[in-house]
Amino acid sequence: MTFQSEHLLGLDDTSAEDIVTILDTARSFREVLDRPIKRLPTLQGKTVVNLFYEPSTRTRISFELAEKRLSADIVNFSASTSSVKKGETLIDTVKNIEAMKIDMVVVRHISPGAPHLLARVLDANIVNAGDGGHEHPTQALLDMFTMRQKLGSIEGKTVALVGDISHSRVAMSNIYGLKKLGARVLVCGPSTLIPREIEKLGVEVYHNIDEIIPQVDVLNILRLQLERQRQGLFPSLREYHNYFGITRERLEDATRPILIMHPGPMNRGIEISSSVADSEHSVILEQVTNGVAVRMAVLYLLAGGRSEIN
């Protein structure tokens, strides 16, 4: 199968075929990560710019490792959005960087659509590493990779996204990707953290964790953004944990083993208890490992690589 996408802006814009190609390709890279020598010459001579306008630790490191393992040359550019807003425009900044001859841009930005803006004005391949509350496609891809790895396939499986859904780029990319691959998707959280009309995307909305536990194969537990309390979207962390926190006791109603996922960083004791985070069903650290493989696959395919790797 040939890979069609020129950029990875979001899973909403990516075909099911390309998503499957990325996941299949990532499987080969995942094997590479278990080899003693983890480096491939695939992107030798290519220059990748990591443009991070928002603080990030794990996504940035994961991309950097993916790039290094493919032997790309790397440039890192980090800036706080506030300082950039005062000075040069985003477009001037990236055009200047592009003028130094680069091939790919991995961008994280506070504004939804910032990667789309770059794709419009640059010749480089653009990878969205998180644009505001819009999409975080590589996170969803690594989540789906992990589900495939553990459950065999995604089609027909029931996946619940739990917690802070509103303005969650992880939730949106998961919904777009999982629906395309045939999963049943539930969202569950306080009504103030579920965005309006999300059911039109074909997801089912719940507000009671105990109702979803018996139905699901996967719980993808989202990080609660703590400033939401200040914004008046929920009354207290205590109440949040008591009603929406995933604890071992809650999981006792499960009818089958449930895969426990979390994109990190976790608020232990709030959206997830340590007994769940560290349980045998938790694949949270495997997600992180798989993230490198998935990002290698994305970079490799966007650079024009075929889906078979030697």
Added chain:
Amino acid sequence: MKLTKNVIITGKAYEKLPAKILLKNGRIIDVEGKINEQRDIVIEAGKISEVGKVDSNNFSGQVLDLEGKIITPGWMDMHVHLREPGSEGKETIASGSLAAANGGFTAVCCMPNTNPAIDSQEIIQYIKDRSKGTLVNVYPIGAITKKREGKELTEILELVEQGAVAISDDGNPVMSAELMRRALEYSKMVDIPVIGHEEDSTMTEDGDMHEGFVSTCLGLHGIPAVAEEIMISRDIKLAEYTGARFHVAHISTRNSVELVRQAKARGIHVTAEATPHHFTLTDEAVRGFDTNTKMNPPLRTEEDRQAILEGLRDGTIDVVVTDHAPHAFEEKEAEYIFAPFGIIGLETALGLAISQLVDKGVIDFEHLVGLLAVQPYRILNLPVPVIKKGVMANLTIFSPEEVWTVNKDKFLSKSSNSPFVGWKLKGKPFAVINNNQIFASNL
């Protein structure tokens, strides 16, 4: 004498009318004067000296053949941001007036969100001085509160005496019900409308687009319809309580239209305006993140758009305005959440109104003339321009059937932030005449 498209048709600048000119073969639509038929017009020294059948062979002055064109009283856009003083890089009174003339308008009202705001006699005088002698009449709208801060009333009586035709804190809602009540009560003395930018700002902070399915898909912060409806409900109640005149700026939601409809039925002095972008586009246009789809109030849903069309059709909405809001290229060519709200509209309004309203059968041309040439003047208590012997000619002339493509290089606005660039529109401005001057549209 041969009918000629005269030398005066050059575009780019206002030109003095010839001492004597015959507008031949145009169809006149003047709702006030109750004319809707082909008639000729003779203008002498800027004044209409004859309306009827005039033989061009025996006519001693210049002749302009307007076969296939419609002539109406001059159009007014009562909601325009001219940006001067303060942001002359985006627009000036001169460039905004040229854009208005290019788009078929002979009058505009300029909103007070300038810097400094139009909250003193001096600024009103400045605007009058800067717009003196041009074809387009510029009517300033004064601020409701000093610096548009929503704290203290401006000297409303003085503003009106100096030339303000209405008051508004446009861009900012007046969040205090008490202050809004007093503004309405006070302005009643001089019988001017209070124009409300209707938005409960406690609900719209950080909002970038209409809150609904599309904002969920795009991860953009929402501006809920209910934030507008709450304020319109409040201000209708205050208008009823005070008996003052309240005008809803850029109405955008289905329930807002219904609120105005019910208030009018109860005899409350409320009027409303709608923009071409709200009756043409929906929030689906935001997909792709074109910042020329970012305006406040935001593009709403198809249901809301249909309600605006119905409101225009049944008279609930009195006026079409553009909310012409110029912004510099580099400000709009930015991340969606950092781009300023607003689009320009003066040069696309006529084409959009004819394409979306008349051509699709929502309203007829007579109704359109009411929305753009009659009701704005009525609401502002100004004499309504008419086409009859003895008055100064104030005319909008357009080609109702001409199909054209919107080309940003032909805009005379200093800015080009329009989502309609590249659109094919039916109905094109041809020329405007006012103050003994003519301007030929070069769109």
